[in-house]
Amino acid sequence: MTDITVVGAGGEYMESVVVVEWHKKPGDMVAAGELVVTVETAKAATEIEAPASGVLAEVRAEVGQEIEVGGVLGVIADPAAMAARPAEDKPAAKPSETAAVAETSPVATRSASNGRVLASPLARRIAAQKSIDLSALTASSASGRIKLRDVEAYEARSEKAPAAQPPLAARPTDRSSGDSLHLTRRGAANGNTLVLLHGFGADSLSWQPLVAALGDSASIVLVDLPGHGRSAKPNGRPSIHGFAGNVAEALHGQGLDDVHLVGHSLGGGVALALAESGAIAIRSLTLLAPAGLGPEIDGAFVQGYARATRADSLRPWLLRLFADASIVTPGFVSTTLKARSSAALRDAQDELADAIFPDGTQATEFREVLKRLAVPLKIIWGEQDRIIPKRHAMHTGAAAALHFLPGAGHMPHVEDPVTVARLILQNVKAAL
16 A cells, blocks of 8 residues: 655645645556646645555545645555455545536636635636636536636637646656656646756655746756655766766656756756766756855755654754745655655665765865856855855856845745746746
């Protein structure tokens, strides 16, 4: 049995979410990485992927139910185990909300207080992008709230455009070899391709606030670096240049040879190594507090974060990542700890820290590489970064545009995702 959990709360790091829609019903087959449920906070919606392949055996949080971050939404079971269960124990398929709605469903139910059409943030955003009037839509739920499926149904009926890729749909890559990487596609189905490389100890989910801010402005590829998230541990001794080779191979495997690259911290160093190699055509490069521009780094953080196994030992290190301590809620700590529950993952990252940051020092240098690049460059740093000194940005040459964000620490894409998204898109536009 594998639990489907609330991870990251759509990147907002709040303590609870509301279930908006199940995309599968009990008894349905699901594949690892496939969209199964959408949840929503007060600010945004996020789509939760299946953590494993199998049968959706149980739904524990119904539509409209509030559940804490880290809570269990449903359960995925092995198909063979499900087949062996007595028939009366198997979950009965629930009729879809759409089928249960009568033909007299209200058209765009409005709030009695202000006359505003009731709609999920995701549905509202997609409708605005497609110039669809929410008041013309028919709600498929008994509550009368417009959801993404209602926008899509209206678009199909109106024949305004061919069916588009649902926003934030995930398509994981194959993981057959030891050095293969897990990639996820989000955002638009086509257009400019943004490849996002996360920092040490994180994974592709750490980009959720930025992904939400970018919306459908680009085709987004999220990469889990070796030994992180759902990617395998690297073969041999890890290195930034080795990681760059892994990323290049994974992108080539997806037919991605011409991209806009965004890298945070360790991912920034990997992005610079990738640019140095010339293995991928990079059209623009945006770096967030990147590694590789100076020797100093908070070595105690690297070691402490990699080895933490309890909430009370993890929380102090998480606090060092942000200028705003309120982000590090008990739910956020619990969710991060659960994502790092694998001893093998922690051991791999401890080994990685020793190899890339020996004795708490950045062993790889990319300042001269950065000065030689002939693509649009932006470097973004939180003014209150306590992990990598912001002064490293001052040695990057005249071609790089520098942006220091007030009120942000080492995670500017979490603390100010709207500004970071705007700066990234400016850099993309400069390359066109």
